[in-house]
Amino acid sequence: MKDLIAVYEAGDEDGRLAKSRNWVEWERTCEVLRRWLPGPPGRILDVGGASGRYASWLTGLGYTMHVLDPVPRHVAQARARGLDASEGDARDLGFPDGWADAVLLLGPLYHLPEASDRTRALAEAARICAPGGVVIAAAMSRWAKPAEFAAHRNLADLDVQRHLLRLLDHGHDPDGDAFDQTSYNHDPDQLRSELVDAGFIDIDVVGVEGPLGSFARQDPELNQVALSAARASEHLVPHLSLHLLARGGVG
Numbered sequence: 001m002k003d004l005i006a007v008y009e010a011g012d013e014d015g016r017l018a019k020s021r022n023w024v025e026w027e028r029t030c031e032v033l034r035r036w037l038p039g040p041p042g043r044i045l046d047v048g049g050a051s052g053r054y055a056s057w058l059t060g061l062g063y064t065m066h067v068l069d070p071v072p073r074h075v076a077q078a079r080a081r082g083l084d085a086s087e088g089d090a091r092d093l094g095f096p097d098g099w100a101d102a103v104l105l106l107g108p109l110y111h112l113p114e115a116s117d118r119t120r121a122l123a124e125a126a127r128i129c130a131p132g133g134v135v136i137a138a139a140m141s142r143w144a145k146p147a148e149f150a151a152h153r154n155l156a157d158l159d160v161q162r163h164l165l166r167l168l169d170h171g172h173d174p175d176g177d178a179f180d181q182t183s184y185n186h187d188p189d190q191l192r193s194e195l196v197d198a199g200f201i202d203i204d205v206v207g208v209e210g211p212l213g214s215f216a217r218q219d220p221e222l223n224q225v226a227l228s229a230a231r232a233s234e235h236l237v238p239h240l241s242l243h244l245l246a247r248g249g250v251g
Contacts, residue, residue: 004111004182008071014051020220024227025243028208029106029138030057036136036204036247037063037102045100045128047090047121048107052078059083068093090121098130105137109191113172113184122198122248129250135200137246141207142171142185143239144214151214188238191246200248206234207241214242 017026033054037044040062046055049067051074059065067078067085078085088094090108103125112118125135145167149155155164163180166173171185188205195203209216210230216222230241238244 003178005071007178007182008050009073013071013074014053014077017053020223021217023220023223024209024213024216024230027227028210028230029054029243029245032206032208032245033058033104033136034061036134036245038132038134042101043099044102044104045093045095046104046106047088047093047125048105048111049078049085050074050107052081052083052085054104054106055083056081091117091124092120093124093128095128097127099128101130101133103129103133103135105135107138109137109194110140110183110185113174113182115194118184118194119198122194122200126198126200126248126250131250133250135248135250137191137195137248138208139186139191139244139246140183141239141241141244142167142187144242145185147211147240148214148242151218186244188244191244195246195248198248199251201251202247202249204247205238206245207238208234208243208245209241210234211237211240217242 016022043064046065046067049055049069052067055065055067065083067083068088069075070089075085075087105125108121109118112121129135145164149160149164154160163173163176167185173180192203192205210226210233212226212229216226
């Protein structure tokens with residue numbers, strides 16, 4: 001956990017989603033959240049909610065939000081937005097059973113390389129979500145990596161090729177950079193299976209940025225066509241999206 005905190009303390013997660021290169025990710029995530037979340041009002045726990053950009057937007061829609069994040073800098077930024085926020089770990093949430101009407105895991109699963117830790121995080125989310133509620137989790141897709149590296153035009157680099165093959169084979173590269181060492185990349189079917197094993201019902205998995213997302217990140221003039229492609233292909237080729245979103249109902 002210390003390594004993960006160091007990565008985000010040194011970065012600018014607060015500004016990331018405000019950049020035009022990440023516009024498709026923001027737009028698609030917001031539209032899927034509006035589709036899957038129960039209508040407001042309702043209480044939502046945003047686990048791994050970082051600086052609270054999504055929580056702030058959802059507050060504007062009428063939800064009561066609490067942001068939980070392991071990074072002190074993120075918690076301070078969320079509080080500066082006027083949000084309730086506290087430090088915490090997705091694997092041990094510390095909230096009562098049935099406390100929330102919905103739980104967001106828009107980051108924890110791709111920072112838990114060990115399957116047992118992801119299992120704990122999903123179980124905790126299910127525990128504190130009231131019956132009839134929903135848990136929405138984000139993941140990174142390993143199969144989007146070839147397009148991502150091709151868009152960066154660095155696939156000719158042998159080190160990049162080795163890194164790519166590790167991600168495709170294992171979803172994780174312990175010899176990568178600081179972010180890679182703390183991250184995990186799913187297969188969409190694997191993500192669905194993890195939700196099934198956690199006891200969720202009415203499960204759905206969609207791609208977020210679609211097959212053109214990596215290229216739009218390099219050329220924001222492609223944002224609109226990438227958004228249209230993402231909407232059209234969300235169930236057809238979710239594995240080609242940089243990010244996945246999964247929905248699981250709580251019975």
